[in-house]
Amino acid sequence: MSSDFYKTSILPFAGIIIKLCRAYTNSQEDFEDYYQEVCLQIWRSKDNFREESQWSTWVYRISLNVCLTLLKKKKNNVQHFVSDAITAEETEDNFAFSEESLNVLYDAIRKLSEIDRAVIMLYLEEKSQKEIAEIIGTNPNNIGVRVKRIKIRLKKILDGEIN
């Protein structure tokens, strides 16, 4: 991948990728792997971009699709989806970020199912229901209800009512 492509087409949207990758990983090491993998897939798939959507939406799609189906090869050679590996005991945020409230919120988001994570991340990024439905490939009418349910669940997790 040329550094020009990275600087002009990926780096301006790095925020989107960082936020998504962080929701699907629980350590700095995994996060960096996921981030690199997403960048690699964006570069590999760049010729498939047909300008039917905004570049940022397309970057969202690739980031989400990569995160949903990424394999993390552990040192012991056991292959599994990273989300399988996250248990209630292991969800303590292991990132070197300073904002405590954000860390706590990420902890809560990681306790949601993969799809709910995607929905709430897109909602928090102020994507419309239509855009969320387009990115995930669902019915826009159900997104609003789902967001409400997820927010209630997140609130309960943050309040310690559920794990």
Place this chain on the structure above:
Amino acid sequence: MEKSIENIWKEGFLKSDALVAPKINNLYSQKSIHIIDKFKRMFKINLIAIVAFSFAFLIVSFLVGIPITGILFFITLSVLVFINKKLLNDLEKIDFGISSYQYLKAFNEWMNKQVSINKKISKFLYPIIFIAMILGFWFKDAEGMPLGERLVNEILVGFPDTYLIFGIPLIGIFIVLLIIALLVHFGGRIYKWDVNMVYGRVFKKLEELMTDIESLRS
């Protein structure tokens, strides 16, 4: 006042260190950890290994006098490689930029198709390999006559009442047919068991993801 999740989100990313991109070094030279790329790599390596093996075995089979085995192996494995190369081409077509539902569906369909085709192939592959081995050794030259015929002659010396069909002992035909039947019956299961050992968790996870998205679509 308690902050809403929207506010935590917005304010959290105002901090400069929350959105620092990791360093990217020699990205393309790094091995991908993505399942599709992993499959592509594994498939390519497997196909190359099968082609190399079938060529090498073909040569060796002529050298050791079992050319029938070598030729049958070569033809069977070539068909296997051809079919799996076509499957690999389908995998290359999966676009990361489509919606998550379409993407997972495409990947899930490819996985199911690949497993289903290879399961069917396995039902024939193992028996053909077995038959190839039997035929190869049966017709292998043993001091001027086929090894099989020599073996039958020796059996007839020890057991003159042996019942023959087309010059082959009935018990031998029965054992070979039984092994072939077992290989046909268990070939697909052996393949499925093997695939599940490696990718069982992936199949399960894909199924869960598909079910979750489908519940949002309904």
